[in-house]
Amino acid sequence: MDRKEPFQFGRAQMIPYGRQDINEDDIDAVVAVLKSDFLTQGPAVPRFEDALASKVRASHAVAVNSATSALHVALAALDVGPGDLIWTSPITFVASANCALYCGADVDFVDIDPRTYNMCANALEQKLHKAALNGKLPKAIIPVHMSGQSPDMHRISELVADYGIHVVEDASHAIGAEYKGTPVGDCAHSAITVFSFHPVKIITSAEGGMATTNNPRLAERMAMLRSHGVTRDPSLMRGQPDGPWYYQQIDLGWNYRMTDVQAALGLSQLSRLDEFVQARNEHADRYDELLADIPIGLPNRLPESRSAFHLYVVRLQTDNAMAHRSVFEDMRNAGIGVNLHYIPVHVQPYYRDLGFSWGDFPQAETYYQQAMTLPLFPGLTSQEQEKVVETLKNSILRRNATPAATA
Known part of the structure; x- marks a missing residue:
């Protein structure tokens, strides 16, 4: 068998709506990690992050254990909390809205464009006007790239810019997509873009997600939040470290880390x-x-x-x-x-x-x-x-x- 050919594991009788494509290179990459010294918190995750950031032309990428986690840390890094309001699309998986609730914020929705099933820019414009009059503007919006096609991100970003509203793109469906000739994920129209690597998505890391950004402060904060809010970087600590063993928790984060096993699979898949x-x-x-x-x-x-x-x-x-x-x-x-x-x-x-x-x-x-x-x-x-x-x-x-x- 050619090592680049996908394995045929014996497809179930039903034709599934989606299915991963795994070949020998993917398996070899995972096995190499299993034989290495690091199953997690090793070199595979930063290699995957660097490769994906380069692929989508973003300055930074932060790997986590799911796109849901990526959405959560994205909003947390933007200081979304109680009393804030987030808008997203009603046609999406519930995670696009739930992430706001995790932060203690409220959620509302913007109706879809019937042509693309993405957030409708016209509906957004009307809703923003009413919200401004009522003093109930959102702190951030989450446009969803439904089915893998980008929303009208240029117009959406222009509409919210005057109000100082953050944009987080839920591009869980859209790794490898393009908008106006550039890769989705370059964050040309958003603070943060989120991808999913669930098995039915474009590439897979079994489970996993990634957040890209061009803002080094947001990247740093998301990376810390994915790992309990803990850092070993002396430049981020309050006071001097007690010794080489020292770490500090400087924020309330979560265990959202991606393993090296997952990252190895994701990196191999990214090549295809x-x-x-x-x-x-x-x-x-x-x-x-x-x-x-x-x-x-x-x-x-x-x-x-x-x-x-x-x-x-x-x-x-x-x-x-x-x-x-x-x-x-x-x-x-x-x-x-x-x-x-x-x-x-x-x-x-x-x-x-x-x-x-x-x-x-x-x-x-x-x-x-x-x-x-x-x-x-x-x-x-x-x-x-x-x-x-x-x-x-x-x-x-x-x-x-x-x-x-x-x-």
Whole structure:
């Protein structure tokens, strides 16, 4: 076997919506760490950080054990706390909002652009105007790069700049994506950008996340917060160290460290990032062709962005929950692991207890009633794609679905 070929571990009968791609180089990298002196807090993590920062053209990168942890330390480094307000998108995983609650802050949402499913810049502008009049501006906003495509970060950053609002990009889906010809993660329009390395994401470290920034103070603080708020750097201590054993806790942090085992896998995977993103875009192109004559809404690609295509989301034109569910169940029953990304955060029971309700963010709710994520990952075969499309076509035609409105 060519050492660069992915292992075939025997795919389950169901075609998953996402799947990691592991080859011998990845395994060799992990084994080398297992045979080394350091399983954690060794040299692999800084090597991964340096390589990723270079890849996305950021000055600093801070590795942690998940993107959720990265979001948490990002807000903490920005001094978000009780009495502060954070805005994010309702179409995201709950972590994008939960991270604010971890800091004791409050959360609100900005409705999505129905074309891209990202935070709508027009809705943001209107909400900022009202918030300024009411004296309830957020301290930070968290735009989400839904499916791997960047929001309109230039306009978003311009809108919040006059108010002194921090921007943290949740680019968990978007490592390897580009916006206006530069890599997502370069923080040209934000204080901090966050990536995820969960197995279904573009590259994986099994579990893991990374925060990039061009601000050395933020990088230093996030690095400290990921490790209990403890430092061994004399320049950061209050007073002189007692000896070479000395450390100080100078902030209240957490154990969010990434292990060297995870970093070794992530670093190995990073060498194939361009290959993975190219494969995902090619699969998305083929879906576009195969689905062109089927009455559904396809992903809308903006000319200023190149998506990493973590997800390929289609939309059925139906407000009928039973019809939506029936198509979903047809796909699952045929062995196709479709999914739904995401249930709007504001309608989760926990958030309804905080005062949110159905009807608060209509575009997000309409999206939820229509969306379906099709399988997309580098190892997806042509035969599997054809099965996905044929099954979807048959199910939709049986139910006489009509195209989704995406403008």
